[in-house]
Amino acid sequence: MKQLLNLNALILAATALLASPVALAHDDAHAGHGAAPDHAAGHGEHAVHGTSDGQKPWGIAGDPQAVDRVIEVRMNDQMRFVPEQIEVKQGETIRFVHRNEGALMHEFVLGNKAELDAHAAMMAKMPGMQHDAPYMVHVGPGQQGELVWTFNRAGDFDFACLIAGHYQAGMVGQIRVVAAE
Template structure:
């Protein structure tokens, strides 16, 4: 291999690693309307769903139902002691992102469809679900996805009924509504 080709290959490898390390993921969700929706605006939140992440590698609830067009505030709490994250995406996107996290476990990133939380911390993700279907969520910290730390949001077509209990009822049985 000629030295120029070798140098070019090294530069490409360094550039792609830097992009992952800085959290600039190709195919990120930014502000476009992707397969899973788009970042929501706080003033358009129609409902709050409380999500708990634990060190037993589970989300509670692990399934959520929303209506197409709804903007949801996910209030996410890490009840565990180790770092966890809540990441919305397609199953394919989550698997690809997880593989990148395995290769770069200290990768720091901030995207509107996710939040990373240290043990005991809380945060939120505001997301608008613009398309009917299934949107997955997972913790992509190394080992967590493989341990089963994942869930799904079922997005019902506009006009379809969504049950209150599956729609993200709080621990006291009452769903939060923001108007």
């Protein structure tokens, strides 16, 4: 009888979790945190502000056949990106090549500070949460990954590793998108 009560409590808890707004808002978009090291672009739409066509305040997924420039970004276990500051021109399509020089999984997530802060807080509360979107790439230890992004809006934007603890340790960087002349 006690085992049956414990089973019923477990089922109720699981049902409550699945019905929660947080779980529903992120169910489809979080499907590849442990994806292959060379994972480039995701298919899920993460719960950040944008339009249904994928436009975000910081740009839109780029066409891999229309890359203007390649920028290498190294990641390490000192919780740093190299370089930490990047400048691009409005309208440029950049192929980011991410090289993980560490022994830990790292990721590169484009965004703005408010979105990254919110996502990092969620990741800290749910460290096993998985996510996948065109503006992020997950890179295994000693591996490399790529992300192609078109910066079609001028402004100052950010990137970060949102794996629990990495963002809090300072694994962040900035991208300045200079307005087209």
